[in-house]
Every structure is written in C-alpha cells, then in structure tokens.
Amino acid sequence: MKELLINKLKEKFQDFIEEIIDYSNELTFVISKNKILDVCYFLKNNEDLKFDYLVDICGVDRFKKENRFEVVYNIWSEKLKYRIRLRIKVDEKDLQLDSVTSIWKSADWYERETYDMFGIVFLNHPDLRRIYMPEEFEYFPLRKDFPLIGIPDSLPLPRRN
Amino acid sequence: MKENSLSNNQDIRNKIIQKLLEQDVQIVSEDPLENTMVLNMGPSHPSTHGVLRVLLKLDGETVVDAMCDVGYLHRGFEKIAENSTYHEFIPHTDRLDYLSPLSNNVAIALAIEKVAGITAPPRAQYIRTILCELARISSHLMAIGSVGIDLGALTYWFYTFTEREKLYDIFDLVVGARFTTSFTRIGGISHDITEEGIQAIKVFIKELPNILKKCEKLLNRNRIFIDRTQGIGKISLNDALNWGLSGPNLRASGSERDLRKDEPYLIYPELDFDVPYYNEGDTLARFLIRIDEIYESLRIIEQALKKLPEGEIISNDPKNALPRKEKIYTKMEELINDFMLVNFGINPPVGEIYQAIESSKGELGFYIVSDGSGYPWRLKIRSPSFCNLQVLPLLLKGQMISDVVAIIGSIDPVMGECDK
Numbered sequence: 001m002k003e004l005l006i007n008k009l010k011e012k013f014q015d016f017i018e019e020i021i022d023y024s025n026e027l028t029f030v031i032s033k034n035k036i037l038d039v040c041y042f043l044k045n046n047e048d049l050k051f052d053y054l055v056d057i058c059g060v061d062r063f064k065k066e067n068r069f070e071v072v073y074n075i076w077s078e079k080l081k082y083r084i085r086l087r088i089k090v091d092e093k094d095l096q097l098d099s100v101t102s103i104w105k106s107a108d109w110y111e112r113e114t115y116d117m118f119g120i121v122f123l124n125h126p127d128l129r130r131i132y133m134p135e136e137f138e139y140f141p142l143r144k145d146f147p148l149i150g151i152p153d154s155l156p157l158p159r160r161n
Numbered sequence: 162m163k164e165n166s167l168s169n170n171q172d173i174r175n176k177i178i179q180k181l182l183e184q185d186v187q188i189v190s191e192d193p194l195e196n197t198m199v200l201n202m203g204p205s206h207p208s209t210h211g212v213l214r215v216l217l218k219l220d221g222e223t224v225v226d227a228m229c230d231v232g233y234l235h236r237g238f239e240k241i242a243e244n245s246t247y248h249e250f251i252p253h254t255d256r257l258d259y260l261s262p263l264s265n266n267v268a269i270a271l272a273i274e275k276v277a278g279i280t281a282p283p284r285a286q287y288i289r290t291i292l293c294e295l296a297r298i299s300s301h302l303m304a305i306g307s308v309g310i311d312l313g314a315l316t317y318w319f320y321t322f323t324e325r326e327k328l329y330d331i332f333d334l335v336v337g338a339r340f341t342t343s344f345t346r347i348g349g350i351s352h353d354i355t356e357e358g359i360q361a362i363k364v365f366i367k368e369l370p371n372i373l374k375k376c377e378k379l380l381n382r383n384r385i386f387i388d389r390t391q392g393i394g395k396i397s398l399n400d401a402l403n404w405g406l407s408g409p410n411l412r413a414s415g416s417e418r419d420l421r422k423d424e425p426y427l428i429y430p431e432l433d434f435d436v437p438y439y440n441e442g443d444t445l446a447r448f449l450i451r452i453d454e455i456y457e458s459l460r461i462i463e464q465a466l467k468k469l470p471e472g473e474i475i476s477n478d479p480k481n482a483l484p485r486k487e488k489i490y491t492k493m494e495e496l497i498n499d500f501m502l503v504n505f506g507i508n509p510p511v512g513e514i515y516q517a518i519e520s521s522k523g524e525l526g527f528y529i530v531s532d533g534s535g536y537p538w539r540l541k542i543r544s545p546s547f548c549n550l551q552v553l554p555l556l557l558k559g560q561m562i563s564d565v566v567a568i569i570g571s572i573d574p575v576m577g578e579c580d581k
Contacts, residue, residue, distance in 0.1 A: 024514050074543070108551060110405075130232075132231070148240060
C-alpha cells in the first residue's frame with residue numbers, strides 16, 4: 001500500500017514532494033505550498049486512490065524563524081481504507097494558502113478553525129470568518145506567543161448598568 | 162418672538178413626522194407571501210442540545226437557508242493540552258463529549274500510548290472495550306430519547322432515561338464516578354473491575370433488550386412519528402462523505418465506514434459483531450441505526466465479558482505508567498518513578514501520530530505532535546460533533562420549521578465536544 005501511494009505521488013509530483021515521513025506506520029507527505037490544490041485534486045479523483053474523505057485540517061505552530069507554521073491535512077480513502085497526511089509549510093511573512101473547499105466541502109469549517117486559531121488565510125474560501133472566538137477578537141489563541149491566561153481586556157465583558 | 166420660533170419648530174417637526182408616517186404606510190409588497198424573515202434559534206433553546214445557535218431564513222414555514230454559529234462553549238482545550246502534561250490532560254477529556262466520557266478517556270489514552278510506543282495489558286484492553294461500549298449505549302439512549310422528546314413523544318424519553326440512569330449506577334460502581342470518570346491511565350486503567358461490577362453489567366445487558374423492544378413498539382411503527390421523520394433531512398452518500406460526516410450519521414446514508422473494523426484498535430478484531438447501515442439517509446434512518454447499534458454493543462459486551470482474561474491492569478513500564486499507590490508508600494523505586502512521572506511527565510520520542518476511535522458520535526481522533534518533552538507540543542482534537550454539525554444547513558434547506566428540531570436531534574451533536 002505504502003509503495004503504491006509513494007510511487008503514484010512521486011510519478012506525478014516528483015519535484016513538489018519535499019519529504020516523505022513514515023513514522024509509527026503513518027505516512028506523511030510534505031508538499032510544496034503552491035501545489036496543494038493540484039495534489040489534493042489528484043488524490044481525490046485518481047481512480048486507484050480515491051481519497052474522498054477529508055478527516056481534518058489542523059495548524060501547527062513550530063515557533064521557528066523560518067516556516068513557522070504548518071498546515072496538516074488528514075485524508076482517508078474509503079476505497080483503500082487507508083489514511084495519509086499532507087503537510088504544508090507556511091512562513092510567517094506569507095500566511096496565505098489555497099483553500100481546498102472546492103475539492104472537499106468539509107474543509108469549510110476546518111479552515112475557518114485554522115484561521116481562527118493561527119491566522120492562516122485561506123484564499124478563495126467561501127466564508128472565512130472566525131468560528132470559535134468573537135469576530136472582533138484581535139489575537140490568534142493557539143499561537144505559541146499567546147499566553148495561557150489570555151490577554152487582559154481582549155474580550156469585552158458585559159457592562160454593568 | 163421666542164414663542165413664535167418655538168411654535169415654528171413644532172410645525173416643522175409635525176410636518177416631518179407626518180411625512181415619515183406617510184412613507185411608512187406606503188411600503189407595499191407585491192406578494193405578501195414572498196417575504197423572507199430571519200429567525201434566530203438558540204443559543205439557549207431547549208431543542209438545540211446545548212448552546213448551538215442556528216440562524217434560519219424562512220419563507221412562511223419553509224427554511225430557505227440556515228447558518229450555524231458555534232463557539233459558545235469554547236474552553237480552549239487544545240491550548241490547555243499544550244500547557245499540561247499528558248497525564249494531566251486525561252480529566253479534561255471528560256468534558257469533551259460529556260454524554261460518553263469513557264470513550265473519550267479511552268481515545269486519549271490510546272493516542273498517548275501510541276506516541277509513547279507502549280500498549281496496555283490485555284485485561285485493561287478488555288475492560289476498556291466493555292466500558293467504551295457501555296458509553297456508546299448511554300449516548301445512543303440519550304440520542305434516541307431526545308429525538309422522541311423533540312417530536313413530542315415524551316413517554317419514549319422516560320424509558321430511555323431510566324435505562325441511562327441504571328448505566329450511570331454501573332459507572333458509579335465500576336469506575337467510581339457517574340459523569341467525570343477519568344478512568345484510563347497511560348498504559349492501563351486506574352483500578353480493576355470488581356466481581357460485583359461484572360454482575361451488574363451482566364444484569365443490565367440481559368434486561369436492556371426487553372426494554373428496547375418495548376420502546377420499539379412505541380415509536381418504530383407509529384404513524385405520526387414516521388410521517389415526521391421519513392424523508393426529512395435527507396443526505397446522499399456522496400454528500401455525506403464530501404461533508405465529512407462520520408459515525409452513525411454516515412452509516413445511515415449507506416456507508417459501512419466503522420473504525421472498529423477499518424482501523425481496528427483495542428480488542429475489536431477478536432470479537433464478532435456487525436456494522437449496521439441504512440441507505441435512506443433521512444432522520445428516520447439516523448434514528449433507527451442507533452437502536453441497531455445498541456444491540457451490536459450488547460453483543461460486544463457479552464463476548465468481551467466471556468473472554469475477560471486475568472492479569473495486570475496497568476503495564477509494568479516505570480517510564481510511562483504510574484505505579485500502584487500501595488507500592489509508592491512502601492518501595493523506594495516506585496516512589497522515585499512516581500515523582501518523576503508526576504513532575505516531568507512521560508517523555509515520548511519526537512514524532513507525530515494520529516489515533517482515532519469510533520466513538521458514539523463518530524470518528525474521535527487525537528493528533529499529537531511530540532517534541533520529546535513531557536508536554537505535547539500540539540494536540541489537535543478531531544471532534545465528530547463539530548464535523549457532523551457543518552452539514553446542518555444542507556439538511557435544513559427546504560424543510561419545515563417544525564422539522565428543524567428533529568433534524569438537529571437526529572444528528573446528535575454535543576456542544577462540549579463541538580466547541581472544544
């Protein structure tokens with residue numbers, strides 16, 4: 001199974017796969033940022049692979065100078081009964097990324113959550129708003145530089161009369 | 162002079178008011194039935210199962226468009242996880258899906274064990290499986306009962322809640338708590354199941370089918386109930402996969418995806434059970450599949466109780482598993498290990514894993530990025546309720562307003578899990 005996947009992807013996207021990680025029997029492909037839409041489209045529509053179920057999208061803050069953020073796509077193939085992960089590195093200076101809502105509808109809320117928590121902007125998303133935090137909140141809570149106790153006065157409290 | 166200006170002002174004001182009044186009367190709509198109105202439902206509404214807010218755009222009684230607003234119960238569990246050791250995070254998972262805390266405990270324990278590279282001893286795995294299935298039964302009883310109550314079938318709810326109450330007594334007996342169980346430990350479980358507990362479970366699984374039969378007589382062939390659920394809130398298999406539905410909601414649309422079969426964990430490969438599924442994808446199918454799953458869970462528990470092996474309940478791994486309390490008081494080695502584990506946590510190798518279980522709501526997964534320290538660098542909760550809820554606008558479009566509560570009830574969201 002693993003060889004099939006690696007060969008299929010390498011054949012098509014040789015130059016855009018930066019790294020293949022096989023840890024704890026789970027496959028992760030590190031993909032170039034500008035190729036995410038093409039790779040996802042290929043994975044979903046290829047007859048042999050059919051990765052038709054997007055399980056989750058998740059952001060990671062590595063807190064490094066270069067490529068500070070990562071966006072991890074967790075996808076499942078109903079045909080192969082197999083799960084892989086795609087990982088995109090996102091630099092702090094350019095927080096924009098193509099949205100995959102055109103491929104999997106479920107990406108809608110996952111991307112909103114990633115935007116809410118990390119401030120990563122998904123281009124061409126139909127409705128990119130904050131999902132958990134209030135709309136006027138200025139910070140991104142899951143970034144490592146956001147303190148656990150929160151920032152005083154960042155959330156308006158109901159006023160006393 | 163002064164009085165004059167005052168009366169002048171009065172005149173002008175009267176003229177303005179007159180003009181505004183005339184304008185107001187002149188609002189004419191060509192067809193009074195073609196207006197849409199926006200109705201706000203929730204966040205504190207008895208049928209939205211928690212603090213879910215739904216905005217409905219209505220044309221008469223038909224829903225034209227809908228939008229969900231979540232986040233009223235956001236407590237930032239992922240941030241808390243990054244700032245607590247792996248052990249410390251287990252109690253927080255009780256508060257995720259508060260209707261089946263035991264399966265959350267098992268999910269987080271399996272994920273941490275996977276990142277640390279250890280496995281629990283067989284007896285612990287059997288007990289975990291039994292408790293997971295009991296949690297599924299308790300959650301499904303709540304789900305089907307609340308569909309009934311949302312449609313006005315109050316008696317049904319009394320039957321299912323009485324059974325749920327018995328289950329909580331069992332949890333009290335076996336686990337030591339009714340709601341906030343925190344039963345699992347890394348590498349095992351907190352304490353062994355007693356003979357009394359096993360007997361209580363045996364009595365319960367023997368009696369439950371009779372009660373369920375009674376319940377089925379009440380609703381499954383009830384004309385009013387079927388008219389209100391059949392063909393309501395339909396979703397096709399393609400849409401369901403595309404929108405990321407999981408668990409019973411996906412299986413009601415014709416998929417057979419069940420992580421207990423597809424990505425086996427615990428002792429499920431050793432047990433014989435079926436995965437029920439329906440092809441209709443409507444509210445009735447989502448209701449019926451939960452009843453079928455309760456029967457399958459009973460089968461699983463029965464087999465697991467029969468095969469329950471003797472032995473340890475927590476792995477003998479001083480670097481990861483907490484030692485038994487009586488040994489901490491009497492032995493030096495165990496005291497040191499306990500001190501190190503409590504203060505610095507387990508130190509799993511650098512890497513990242515994803516471990517999911519089939520919880521009562523769907524695929525409950527934990528994605529853990531470890532940097533080698535005692536604290537997870539990143540812990541992402543893939544909560545099934547969150548993913549199931551985003552399909553709601555699609556289901557609601559074109560339905561009547563009175564069916565909205567039935568559809569929300571049939572999706573069975575838990576806001577504690579959805580909002581994290």
